[in-house]
Amino acid sequence: MSSAVARPEVQALRPSQIREVANASLARKDILKFWVGESDQPTPMFIREATARALMAGETYYTHNLGREDLREALSAYLGRLHGQPVGLERLGITSAGVNALMLVSQAVVSPGDRVVVTTPAWPNIVEIPRILSARLETVALERAQGRWRLDLDRLMTALTPDTRALFLNSPNNPTGWTLPAEDRAAILERCRRYGIWLITDDPYERLIFGPEPSAPSFLPLAGDDERVISTNTFSKAWRMTGWRMGWMVLPRSLVDSMGVVIEYNTSCAPDFIQSGAIAALNHGEPSIAALRAELAAAKDQVVGALRQMPGVEAPEPQGGMYAFFRIEGVTNSVAVAKDLIAKAGIGLAPGSAFGPEGQGWLRWCFANRPETNAAGLERLARYLKG
Numbered sequence: 001m002s003s004a005v006a007r008p009e010v011q012a013l014r015p016s017q018i019r020e021v022a023n024a025s026l027a028r029k030d031i032l033k034f035w036v037g038e039s040d041q042p043t044p045m046f047i048r049e050a051t052a053r054a055l056m057a058g059e060t061y062y063t064h065n066l067g068r069e070d071l072r073e074a075l076s077a078y079l080g081r082l083h084g085q086p087v088g089l090e091r092l093g094i095t096s097a098g099v100n101a102l103m104l105v106s107q108a109v110v111s112p113g114d115r116v117v118v119t120t121p122a123w124p125n126i127v128e129i130p131r132i133l134s135a136r137l138e139t140v141a142l143e144r145a146q147g148r149w150r151l152d153l154d155r156l157m158t159a160l161t162p163d164t165r166a167l168f169l170n171s172p173n174n175p176t177g178w179t180l181p182a183e184d185r186a187a188i189l190e191r192c193r194r195y196g197i198w199l200i201t202d203d204p205y206e207r208l209i210f211g212p213e214p215s216a217p218s219f220l221p222l223a224g225d226d227e228r229v230i231s232t233n234t235f236s237k238a239w240r241m242t243g244w245r246m247g248w249m250v251l252p253r254s255l256v257d258s259m260g261v262v263i264e265y266n267t268s269c270a271p272d273f274i275q276s277g278a279i280a281a282l283n284h285g286e287p288s289i290a291a292l293r294a295e296l297a298a299a300k301d302q303v304v305g306a307l308r309q310m311p312g313v314e315a316p317e318p319q320g321g322m323y324a325f326f327r328i329e330g331v332t333n334s335v336a337v338a339k340d341l342i343a344k345a346g347i348g349l350a351p352g353s354a355f356g357p358e359g360q361g362w363l364r365w366c367f368a369n370r371p372e373t374n375a376a377g378l379e380r381l382a383r384y385l386k387g
C-alpha cells in the first residue's frame with residue numbers, strides 16, 4: 001500500500017517555531033504574549049458596525065472573483081490618494097488577507113524550479129510559499145550598520161541574475177523594521193525590468209512608519225500599469241483587522257484575468273458582507289490609522305528605548321512595523337531562550353530563528369499593546385536578565 005503522506009515539498013516545510021514556543025506556554029496562564037503580530041485593541045467600531053449592518057441586510061452571496069466593484073472603487077480611490085497617482089480598479093484583486101494574496105500571486109507567476117530571491121530575515125510565509133510551489137530560493141541577508149538594519153544594494157543586484165523569476169521585497173520588514181530607502185527603488189526596478197523579473201512587494205506595514213510621510217516608499221508610483229510589478233497588501237495591520245482575513249493585490253493589467261481564474265480555484269471570492277466592512281475602513285479609516293501610528297511610535301520608543309538600556313541587549317531602531325527585533329549577548333539559540341523566558345519570566349516572544357538563519361539568537365517583540373502591558377513585559381525581561 002502507498003504511504004499516505006504529503007508531497008515532498010510539503011513535508012519539507014518548516015513547522016512554525018512561533019507555534020513551538022507558544023505550545024511550550026500552555027501550562028502557564030500568566031504569560032504576557034508579545035509573539036503575535038497584531039494590535040491588542042479590537043477593530044475600530046465603525047468598521048464592525050458597517051459590517052454588522054451589511055450582514056443583517058443580507059449581503060451573504062458570492063461576489064465577483066476579484067471582489068465587489070464598489071470595494072475596488074473605494075480601494076482605487078484610497079491608493080490614488082495615498083500614492084499620488086491613480087491606480088485603476090481594473091488592476092485590483094480582493095483577497096482573503098495578505099497571506100492569501102501572496103499565495104495567489106506566487107501560484108500565478110512562479111513555476112516549479114524557478115529561481116526566487118527574498119531578503120531575510122523574513123516573515124516565514126514569504127519564504128515557504130514559493131517553496132510549496134517547488135521554487136528555488138535565494139536569500140539576500142539584511143545587515144546592521146549604525147544601529148539600524150540596511151540592505152546592501154550591490155548584494156541584491158548580484159542576486160538578481162537573468163534567470164531570476166521573482167523578487168519578493170517586504171518593506172517595512174517583519175521582523176526587523178527595515179524600510180527600503182526611496183532612492184534605492186529606481187535601481188531595483190531597472191534591474192527587474194532588464195531581466196524580466198517579477199517584483200512582488202509585500203506591503204502590509206506601508207502605513208505603519210515612524211515618520212511624517214503617509215506611506216513607506218512604494219514602487220506603485222514608479223511602475224507602469226502593465227509591468228511585472230505587484231503589490232500585495234492587507235487590512236490586517238493598519239486597520240487592526242487580523243481576524244477578518246481581507247487583503248488585496250495591485251496587478252499589471254495583463255495578469256488580472258488569469259488572476260480571477262486562480263482566485264476561482266482558491267477561495268472563489270472574499271466574503272460578501274466583510275467587503276462592506278473593508279469599504280468603510282478605506283473611506284473613513286484615516287483617523288484610526290493616525291491613532292494607531294501615534295500609539296506605535298510611542299510604543300516603539302518605549303520598548304526599543306528600554307531594551308537598549310538593558311545590559312548586553314542589542315536593539316536596532318526599526319523604521320516601521322510593529323516589532324522590536326533584538327538580541328541578548330551570549331544567546332545563540334532563539335527557540336531555547338524563548339522557551340526559557342516563558343518558563344522563568346512569563347514573557348512570550350517570537351524566536352528570531354523563525355525568520356531565517358540570520359535571526360538565530362534574536363527575539364521579536366510585537367509592541368502594538370497598551371503601554372502598561374509593554375511596561376510589565378519590560379520589567380519581567382529586566383528581572384530575567386539580572387538573573
Ligand SMILES: Cc1ncc(COP(=O)(O)O)c(C=O)c1O
Pocket residue numbers: 037097098099100123170173174202204233234235236242246247
Ligand atoms: C510581512 C507580512 N506579510 C503579510 C502578512 C499577512 O497578514 P494577513 O494574512 O493577516 O493579512 C503578515 C502578517 O503578519 C506579514 O508580517
